[in-house]
Amino acid sequence: MDLQGKVAVITGASRGIGFAIAEAFLANGAKIAICSSGEEGVNKAKELLLSKYPGADIFTAAADVSKREDCERFINGAAEHFGKIDILVNNAGITRDTLVMRMSEEDWDAVLNVNLKGAFLMSKAAVKLMVKQRSGCIINMSSVVGQSGNAAQANYSASKAGVIGLTKSLAKEFASRNIRANAIAPGFVKTEMTEVLKEDIKKTVLESIPLKRFAEVSDIANAAVFLASDNAGYITGQVLAVNGGLYI
Template sequence: MNLNLKDKVAVVTGSGRGIGKAIASRFLDEGTKVVLNDVDAEPLEQTLRELKNKGDATAKVADVSKKDQAEALIETAVKQFGKIDILVNCAGLWRDSMVHKMTEDTWDFVIKVNLYGTFFCSQAAYKHMKEANRGRIINFTSQAGIGGNVGQANYSAAKAGIIGLTKSNAKEFGRFNITVNTISPFAGGTRAQEGLPEDFVKIFLKQLAIQRWGEPGEIAGAVLFLASDEAAFITGQTLSVDGGFSIGKP
């Protein structure tokens, strides 16, 4: 399958580590020009050093929950590479708390990074994609946004909002050949798994049809497909790349 991603320009938010880093790496393997992004300079610079020899990459520190910084991130791609073809909204975080203990700051912080960040970057990228009459936007949701999680009211609300935003933007942007989809991943190799007890992990993974963590590269493969010409007629969809987690315990 020819993904036809060579010389395309992609912005990948949250690509200083984990799934975002794997996505950026796979794009570079395909000859895509990539703007890496993270809110933390240190992991972002380290990732740029690691990936620079793979292809044409640059990095921009930005807090996507802030509109001006999200816009500056998209402009980095346009100024350096002349365009933006692909936006991957991978930046996200959580701050768990039971509802009766959750502070307004904790609620706002998670909503802003996950939902506002996705909106601000999409809004900024859309302006350029509309002019080009083509574009791909890939967002990230979670099973928490589909089914909810105890102790994650803020995160679940943000991720559910991303599903709604994806569908709305798909309808609004489609006339300009811009597709908008979202991925619900289940992967290891991220900070979410750090420090989990081994016994807990064994029990937890038995809830999956494929009883293991997904690899960040496996999530990246789905992103590249949705970014490619092969997925030109797919929009407004949520793709679960989760080893069967979303279908329930076998």
């Protein structure tokens, strides 16, 4: 129970990696606040989590992380409900994959707004409280392609590289207030985001992964539990790659 008594806010937790992190945090004793852009998704997630952890204290909200008002409403609502926020996981993310020659300005803006601006807006709202508490932990979801780049993912790769810069800057800016900031850079994880990829692409990716398997969502959730715990108390400004050796 590495997170006993801690309060964690997780964005994009209606499914996939975010949901797995929510589940792992509950299993480790945390109280959680979860959001996703749609009300229905986040309510279903809460129901499912409650069926596994009856009586768990779960705060939910529909919040679009690319909108400042939504971020502030969600963070302040969670803080009012629980009295504090110890951990923020900026997990919400989208893809709009296509080659640069075909990529519209809208494709670029949409991905940057959710993946990068969303992490900034949520972090800004949360650190206001964490600074007063003189403690906090931020975990930002980057990606292997933020480190390596990827054809047909210029917008996504740029957003995930930006998340690394944001993480390192947060770490430097708030270390004196006992706030840590780290990023996780997953490789290829089995979720609905990657389910849409064509079989031949999946096969090529699989062949290039030294551990010869895609990540389970639990592989990423385990890394998040570690970074959020006091066991990682001396780790800040780092990018934890969870990629099966895909990018070393």
